[in-house]
Amino acid sequence: MVTYFIEKCNEVVKKKNCFSVVLSGGKTPEPIYRLLTSKKYKDQIPWKKIHFFFGDERTVDIDHPDSNYRMAKDSLFDKIEIPSENLHQMYTGSKDLYFECQVYESQLDRILPKNDHGVPIFDFIFLGLGEDGHTSSLFPDSTALDEVDRWVAPVYVEKLKSWRITVTFQIINNSSNIVFVVVGKNKANIVKDIFLNGHHGKYPAESVTSKNTIYWFVDRGIGERLF
Numbered sequence: 001m002v003t004y005f006i007e008k009c010n011e012v013v014k015k016k017n018c019f020s021v022v023l024s025g026g027k028t029p030e031p032i033y034r035l036l037t038s039k040k041y042k043d044q045i046p047w048k049k050i051h052f053f054f055g056d057e058r059t060v061d062i063d064h065p066d067s068n069y070r071m072a073k074d075s076l077f078d079k080i081e082i083p084s085e086n087l088h089q090m091y092t093g094s095k096d097l098y099f100e101c102q103v104y105e106s107q108l109d110r111i112l113p114k115n116d117h118g119v120p121i122f123d124f125i126f127l128g129l130g131e132d133g134h135t136s137s138l139f140p141d142s143t144a145l146d147e148v149d150r151w152v153a154p155v156y157v158e159k160l161k162s163w164r165i166t167v168t169f170q171i172i173n174n175s176s177n178i179v180f181v182v183v184g185k186n187k188a189n190i191v192k193d194i195f196l197n198g199h200h201g202k203y204p205a206e207s208v209t210s211k212n213t214i215y216w217f218v219d220r221g222i223g224e225r226l227f
């Protein structure tokens with residue numbers, strides 16, 4: 001996983017002199033972010049050329065344990081030197097989450113190249129997988145699943161009784177390199193269901209599609225259940 005990210009990052013920076021990456025939240029990616037800044041890998045990454053974005057954010061303060069920004073700051077940003085203008089935090093502090101989404105969309109519009117339909121193109125996106133098959137904050141039965149106009153949308157997560165904001169599928173699916181990172185035996189069945197039982201549309205993660213290869217990095221326990 002780490003070497004794949006480093007390879008793609010250097011490949012793109014060599015071509016474009018910059019690299020845009022969407023960070024996933026939750027717990028799974030934290031050790032990966034820490035590994036990227038470890039002595040073994042840190043110097044292989046052109047940090048100052050990278051623009052960091054977020055796939056979703058919870059409606060909590062930046063110092064709240066559930067904040068995706070806080071997790072990335074603790075495990076990644078605080079260990080590297082990059083221009084502050086390269087960090088694109090998703091703000092969720094105002095009561096008007098639609099406004100916050102528009103603010104974030106304007107950043108994507110300003111910074112990222114677009115496809116023929118005007119949709120921003122990220123170079124790389126990290127995605128996690130929830131036990132219910134959600135990814136980013138695109139949860140089952142949420143209104144954001146069918147969002148075709150917005151690039152970033154507010155979403156109320158009934159089971160968590162909380163609001164979040166999330167990138168939508170048109171942004172995810174327009175990314176050049178899509179990577180799922182899934183760890184934990186509690187997710188083995190869902191990964192197996194997605195891979196071995198075909199696309200039956202039961203899980204939001206199945207709506208992640210791409211003209212490029214989508215890579216799934218899973219732990220050994222999950223991998224052994226697939227083959």
Ligand code: 6PG
Nearest residue numbers: 025026027028128129130135136
């Ligand atoms: C979030 C993530 C979400 C996460 C999954 C898995 O903000 O929660 O974007 O999609 O990747 O919920 O979370 P864990 O890695 O904590 O299992």
